[in-house]
Amino acid sequence: MIPNKAKPDSFIDLKTSSRICALTAYDYPTARILDESSIDIILVGDSLGMMVFGHTDTTKVTMEMMINHTIACSNGVKQSLLITDMPYRSYETSESALTNAKLLLEAGAHGVKLEGGSNVIPQIKTLIQNNIPVIGHLGFLPQSIKEEKYYKKKGKTESEKMEIKRDAKLLQDVGVSAIILESVESDLAKNVTESLKIPTIGIGAGDFCNGEIRVINDIIGSYPWFIPPFAKPYCSIAQDIRDAVSAFRSSTLDETNL
Numbered sequence: 001m002i003p004n005k006a007k008p009d010s011f012i013d014l015k016t017s018s019r020i021c022a023l024t025a026y027d028y029p030t031a032r033i034l035d036e037s038s039i040d041i042i043l044v045g046d047s048l049g050m051m052v053f054g055h056t057d058t059t060k061v062t063m064e065m066m067i068n069h070t071i072a073c074s075n076g077v078k079q080s081l082l083i084t085d086m087p088y089r090s091y092e093t094s095e096s097a098l099t100n101a102k103l104l105l106e107a108g109a110h111g112v113k114l115e116g117g118s119n120v121i122p123q124i125k126t127l128i129q130n131n132i133p134v135i136g137h138l139g140f141l142p143q144s145i146k147e148e149k150y151y152k153k154k155g156k157t158e159s160e161k162m163e164i165k166r167d168a169k170l171l172q173d174v175g176v177s178a179i180i181l182e183s184v185e186s187d188l189a190k191n192v193t194e195s196l197k198i199p200t201i202g203i204g205a206g207d208f209c210n211g212e213i214r215v216i217n218d219i220i221g222s223y224p225w226f227i228p229p230f231a232k233p234y235c236s237i238a239q240d241i242r243d244a245v246s247a248f249r250s251s252t253l254d255e256t257n258l
């Protein structure tokens with residue numbers, strides 16, 4: 001089931017587009033600005049757990065949060081592909097994956113993204129059989145932070161390399177439209193990218209993926225308390241806000257403004 005707003009053709013375009021440029025958004029104005037800036041994919045990422053709600057990781061993110069933020073972003077999107085992350089434990093079975101993905105599409109997403117490889121193939125198969133476009137996510141999986149303990153680069157050992165290569169092929173064979181490679185060694189990301197017909201989209205995965213995705217806060221400098229090593233801020237919104245607040249405070253103290 002794909003609602004009216006869905007744009008499956010855009011998924012087909014992804015395979016041929018030169019370099020995919022993707023960013024997260026969590027609210028209407030940001031999504032609208034990204035859409036007006038011709039960003040290919042806007043991801044309502046479950047990174048909103050940290051970026052919007054101030055949690056330490058993504059494991060407290062609920063379907064309700066993802067639905068509400070998808071509605072907000074959807075109102076700002078006319079051109080871009082709007083993908084929403086399926087949150088922690090929302091796709092443990094094929095049945096729950098389908099029920100929850102349908103809710104995200106009803107909220108305005110054109111497709112969903114979910115984390116994992118061989119362990120989520122049945123769920124992805126069910127979604128795709130029901131015409132729900134899916135983007136895969138391999139490498140470091142933020143929803144596994146409790147098992148992983150800390151953020152780390154993937155693909156350093158032979159077993160990790162083999163697992164990621166095998167999972168990428170499985171995801172392609174089951175019909176995902178693209179695969180996000182997060183925190184993966186550059187040579188492995190290159191190898192996986194070259195071996196697939198579908199595009200890879202990297203974050204902290206070197207320079208050889210078919211596109212790049214970033215958390216919006218990391219490129220605009222609006223979350224200054226933690227900046228990942230691969231993130232390059234292009235401006236400092238946090239500083240602009242501090243300056244504006246300071247100017248406003250001064251203006252309220254200035255008696256000529258009374």
Ligand code: KIV
Nearest residue numbers: 024045046047214215
């Ligand atoms: O939630 C998120 O921000 C992500 C990243 C890969 C961009 O999944």
